[in-house]
Amino acid sequence: MSVREHPAAPPPQAPPTATGGRLRTLLTTERARPEAVRRHPWAWRLAVGTVCFGAFMGQLDASIVTLTYQPLRTEFHSTPAGVEWVSLAYLLTLVAFLVPVGRISDVRGRKLMYLYGFAVFTAASAACGLAPGLAALVVFRVVQAVGAAMMQANSVALVTTSAPPGKMRAALGIQAAGQAVGLALGPTVGGALVSTLGWRWVFGVNVPIGLFALVAGHYLLPRTRKCAAGSRIDGLGVLLLGGSTTAGLLALSVASGLGPPAWTALLLATAAVAAGWAFLRRQARCARPLVDLALLRTQRLGPGLLAGLCGYLVLFGPLVLVPVELARRGGAPLTTGLVLTALPLGFALAATTAERLLPAGWSDRLRSRFGVLGCLAALALLAALPPTAALLPLPLGLLGLSLGVFVPANNALVMRAIPTSSAGTGGGMVNLTRGLGTAVGVAAVTLAMHLVPGDAGAATAALTMLAFAAVALLTTLGRGPGE
Template sequence: MSVRERQAPPHPAPGPRLRTLLTTERARPDAVRAHPWAWRLAVGTVCFGAFMGQLDASIVTLTYQPLRAEFHSTPAAVEWVSLSYLLALVAFLVPVGRISDARGRKLMYLYGFAVFTAASAACGLAPGLGVLVAFRVVQAIGAAMMQANSVALVTTIAPPGRMRAALGIQAAGQAVGLALGPTIGGALVSTLGWRWVFGVNVPIGILALVAGHYLLPRTRQCASGSRIDARGVLLLGSSTTAALLALSVASGLGPPAWTAVLPGLAALAAGRAFLRRQRRCAHPLVDLALLRAGRLGPGLLGGLCGYLVLFGPLVLVPAELARRGGGALATGLVLTALPCGFALAATTADRLLPSAWSDRLRSRIGAAGCVPALALLALLPPVTALLPIPLALLGLSLGVFVPANNALVMRAIPATSAGTGGGMVNMTRGLGTAIGVAAVTLALHLAGAGAGARVAALTMLAFALLALGTTLPRRAGAAWWSRLGRG
């Protein structure tokens, strides 16, 4: 038995039995708990969530073109299929994590699978774009319930001496999902249609629910309560939603472009109120005092830029190849070069690069490699025979940058604030992905056909340079972040 589990509660009376089943974590069967591979089986179950989350993130962008055709929508409207999911995910990650600490991580993780699977089926049956976007929000809530608990489950499941191996297995699950997304998505869109991009989650989710019920251990110790800054959640969601709505309006959502000023001002006001709230709240969503740590602020900004650069091409390449008459399957195969490069570097760089190289140096090398990759993406003609070259180089570079940058961030956070730090990392990841989708769509709209792809690539290049700048030792930058933390 890898971990000690709480004693089972007394057998419930017949009346509240259903309520007990829905609100109480169930113990694993004795045969599973005593098996020498029990922790491996549990970690493998967590990998279902890691795989599904990254698969969904990289597969949905391939539905943009068929969605536009079926629902007669603009690119700015269709992008909300991704943006709505990412915004809800960012808003719910930290609150769900705190509820899980009080109610049980296994329970919330399984509920996450159930919500994600049911919402995926609903997305596949959606009769219109607005309904699809609404179900994507529900799907994101389920994803937040999974992501908020995945690392905690892995670290409590594995024996102390095997924790690094367990986290490596989880990272491999994420990498496989990210790598297979474009290929699977292209094949599904070109054969069965866009609805099966969401339908593919259903059998995986059902299998994961059954496996989680029997293979995941119960939470060993629950917190006495869960303090959630509801006003902070509302302000954060309002700020990010208004900012991305402003980008969407400017990129052709429907209203005149000048009306983007209104949601832009609302985003600034809500963002300012959020920062003020976090400085005064006893239990903030984002502990601004942690930003006084020398590398934390730049590291979070670098992480945001890294995920923006990672997901931007997943929007750019399908849009440009579709404009030139390319098919979904061929587009998916081309896009696979990016996540495959990322997965290869993320899983092997630690062993292949010299052990004497610091995380900061690795971050700098990875960010520097993104610069020529994006320059090539901007200069090369967008044909299928050439695109895999810059995409693979970009993936390899990000596979070096992102893990090293995350290590820098977590090392800058006190051990007592590791949960808060993990929430901040997840929020910057979601925001970076959302901004990448919106920024590329805006560049394509403003520059028009032909030049749009080059402008979008140059936009991502600017963010790659910003990520490179966060890896350089700059006292002025550290002082700026310190002042932000003090307010």
């Protein structure tokens, strides 16, 4: 009998095993960029541009979903508090997952987790568009938020590890501009989709963008050059951090008028503080913590994260204040949308041009301080001027320009304080401050207008934001030299 008829190897079960191994490798290993892309002078710009898809989609989704509230109430016969969970469930999940996902990405690979995030976000967006009821929609929004966390935890890390050392601030400015464009287009695109194709297309619009970004990311994003040691994740730390942030955000929502009795806000706030204290104790004792507390004590990282939270609070606060005040004065929705556009457009303009227009010798610390001073001036104008459609574009535009200078410079300071091997965790922390700043900004402005009704409410809300901007200014004064 011939040798061909009696092969010695491989055994019959080997081919399926080999196929399964190849599939497992394909799904768990980062693929390199094509050599032509890697060697191209614009390789880092292509990588940053790809990350901008995620930045754009995240902010577009944040600003577009609120326009579905009324049609959702009508179709599903829901209360306003019930519909609010479409946004609240997303935000709670996103904030809870950012730091843990960043830690996993540092170990497993940031490109890999980013692409999986796009896949999950895109699939969940399609599911949201097909949701048969409000409960199903909220569940799909939770899944969508998990995908968004996988993207956002790695976005800043991918930008900072892709850009040459001298281009980090410019790259972060481009990413911030992508966020601002998504934020600016949200009300316009959302209004057009809801009024023509229906609320389901507010989620469906993410699908073609997500599919394109998946392909672009596969070919244009670099592999993780340096991974963190260890593969175990602190599960108890994840639960404590998630519990603390969730309870804290729910407390803010209740305090600003979500619906439950006011005493529940105090109970939730107590739970948030207790879980937060337990989380810090856990991180101090854990061999492989989610967050390195020693880094938080440095002169740059802790103050930088606090400044970032204040900056995003100041960015999102007016997005609540302006629509309420203009509606109270009889303003049309289209007019409100056009007035609000001054803020994100100013942000995008400054984020992309500040690198060329500001003196090259200015450090990130000085740029951060300059941006915060502009925010203080803009918020003082916002508090002093009557909140009318004719006057609001001036302080909003100045605020956007100032934040466009501040945010990229502050993010650069934070990321330079974090080792490359922990860039994903650092990026998760940066985006955690953005999520918390967003929530606190919405809650603080809403609460201010509840406590001080009438014309004085807008001035009170503006002064509240000005106080947080002053805190950001103090952090820029307290940082050490050479930053």
